[in-house]
Amino acid sequence: MDFKDFELIYKENRSEIKNKSNIKLKLIEIIGEKNVSTEEVDLLAYTKDSTLIGFNWTIQGLIAGLPDFITWPENVIHISEILKLANLEKIPVIPYAEGSGCVGGAIPIYGGIILDMKKFNKILDINEKNLTVTAQAGINGMNLERFLEAKGYTTGHIPQSIRMSSLGGWIAHRAAGQFSTKYGKIEDIVLGMEVVLPDGKLINFKTIPRASTGPQLDKLFIGGEGTLGIVTKATLKIWPYPEKRSLISYAFPTFEDSLEAIRQILREYIFPAVIRIYDQFETMRHFPDIEKAKDKVMVVFICEGIKKLVDLEEDITREKCIKESGIDCGDHPVEHWLKTRFRVTETSTMPFYKIVFETVEVASLWENAANIYHTVLESMNKVKGLLMITAHVSHFYPNGVGIYFSWGGVPLKGNTDLDFYQECWNTTIKAVLDAGGSIAHHHGIGINRAHWMDQEWGVAMNTMRKIKNLLDPKNILNPGKLYVRTWKGGDN
Ligand SMILES: Cc1cc2nc3c(=O)[nH]c(=O)nc-3n(C[C@H](O)[C@H](O)[C@H](O)COP(=O)(O)OP(=O)(O)OC[C@H]3O[C@@H](n4cnc5c(N)ncnc54)[C@H](O)[C@@H]3O)c2cc1C
Known part of the structure; x- marks a missing residue:
């Protein structure tokens, strides 16, 4: 099979690299023959990430982006030398880790060199006194x-x-885990980092618990999405594995009641590790057997840590739920969640029914949370071709929440999957901004949200672009993401 058989989705700014064989030889010189490939089978494997519409494209024989070279560097000198070569030849370099990103961050839309990080896979140190682990x-x-x-x-x-x-990948996209209400997002967990800058220079940020040493430059690279530097190693906080876990669930009459119960819990400085609100539609989908939750809003909690504290957290959690009319549904719904929490089969079957499916996570202060939920549902239900829109809330802070919308539908005749996808994205994000929210909680910006960044950040986005230009004047690192309007929409 030849690449001419595939239609390329992001082709607008792709230019052919003229002296490809010469560049391949130079890459081989830097990292050895076994670490460079231009085989079609390898190129094909790096044409997409896990952006859900990518699965629709795959079964239709469409490819998102086409790289020119795949590389597997083994050390920082390899990365540094590849970046120097890329600057010299003005070739895009796209850091690629596991490709699970959902916003197109790792798609090589301008072609270029894929820098696959999989050989940076060593755990370097665990320090049980400092409670840290350092890994590549x-x-x-x-x-x-x-x-x-x-x-x-x-x-x-x-x-x-x-x-x-x-x-x-977690650091690049400011990821959040399922237990984030207790342990924080990745930006709360990273204590130190090593980064290779676009010009090939290496910087090391000290591992520190806290500092007062001027602006904390390391923060620039958390959420950098591979556009400002390559993160090569990081030191993270660790915690003793919990002694006890309490599984709690309550069904609430309304979405608002469930939010209020949780707001009251967090005000007491009580942090259940897991809290998940499922709106009525998702409660029906995930907990159809729980009679007490019928037509209600299910919330699952896990409190974990040392037994004495967990018992106290459990008491206070229950007290607040009961006060907001919660009905105790026992530990079974939480056990069910624990068993099924990594399952994504529903999502991956959608493309076979020609359904374009997506999940969009956003952030909000408490005062806007319910309004954002209702505004998004109302706006999305007006989109022609939409089949479903549901939500859960899975990340909580004393000051606000992360809300996660799931929607699916079929484009009207004459429209492409991408037209429909963009319309739904733009409708969701516009509704979130209108209702006072923020456009992303943990999946990042990539391609899908880049055209909303000016509205999200305001004039600060111009400063951000200047910083990008200063660090990467030839724009070799992951071009077309974060700062660039790849799609139509946004504020103008
Ligand atoms: C089924 C499913 C479930 C998911 N669940 C969650 C979830 O619970 N929480 C969550 O936060 N996300 C979730 N995601 C999204 C995804 O897993 C995250 O965005 C993750 O952080 C991406 O990591 P990755 O290693 O796969 O990165 P990739 O997809 O390979 O890359 C993502 C971005 O990071 C850049 N990058 C990668 N490595 C580096 C590096 N070393 N230095 C600089 N830049 C780099 C890439 O250029 C790209 O822009 C989910 C995705 C799927 C498909």
Whole structure:
């Protein structure tokens, strides 16, 4: 099969690299023959990430982006030299880890060199006194967690994609795990980092519990989405593995009641590790057998830690739920959630029915949370071709929440999947902004949200673009993402 048989989705700005064989030889010189490929089978494997519409494209024989070279660097010198070559030849470099990103962040829309981080997979140090672990950035999340569990520890960062995502990918997208209400998002967990800048220079940020040493430059690379530097290793907080877990669930008459109960819990400085509100539609989908939850809003909680504290947290959690008319549904719904929490079969079957499906997570302060939920549902239900829109709330803070919408539908005749997908994205994000929310909670910006960044950030986005230009004047690192309007829409 030839690539001419495939239609390329993102082709607008792709230009052919003229001296390809010469560049391949130079790459081989830097990292050795076994670490470079231009085989079609390899190129094809890196044409997409896990952006859900990508699965529709795959079964239709469409490809998102087409890289020119695949590389597997083994050390920081390899990365540094590849970046120097890319600057010299003005070739895009796209960091690629496990490809589980859902916003197109790792799609090579301008072609170029894929820098696959999978050989950066070593755990370098665990320090039980400082409660830290240091690992290379390409390490698979599950491998890191298994290693820690065997020693009696956890990072507390357990995203649904833990088996298919990496430490570097988490940092790049400011990821959030299922237990984030207690342990925080990845930006709360990272204590130190090593980064290769676009010009090939290496910087090391000290591992520190807190500092007062001027602006914290390391924060620039958390959420950098591979556009400002390559994260090569990081030091994370770890915690002793919990002694006790309490599984609690309550069904509430309304979405508002469930939000209020949780707001009251967090005001007491009580942090159940897991809290998940399922709206009425998702309660019906995930808990059809729980009679007490019929037509209600299910909330599952897990309190974990040392027994004495967990017992107290459980008491207060129950007290607040009962006060907001919650009905105790026992531990069975939580056990069910624990058993099924990594299952995504529903999502992956959608493309076979020609359904375009997506999940969009956003953030909100408490005062806007219910309004955002209702505004998005109302706006999305007006989109022609929409079959479903539901939501759950899965990340909580004393000041607000992360809300996660799921929608699916079929484009009207004459429209492409991408037309429909963009219309739904734009409708969701516009409704979120109109209702006072923020456009992303943990999946990042990538391609899908880039055209909303000016509205989200305001004039600060111009400063961000200047910083990008300063660090990467030839725009070689992951071009077409984060700062660039790849889609239509946004504020103008
Ligand atoms: C089924 C499923 C469930 C998911 N569940 C969650 C969840 O619970 N929580 C959550 O937060 N996300 C979730 N995601 C999204 C995804 O797993 C995250 O965005 C994850 O952080 C991406 O990691 P990755 O290693 O796969 O990165 P990739 O997809 O390979 O890359 C993502 C971005 O990071 C950049 N990048 C990768 N490595 C580096 C590096 N070392 N240095 C600099 N830039 C780099 C890439 O260029 C790209 O822009 C889910 C995705 C799927 C498909």
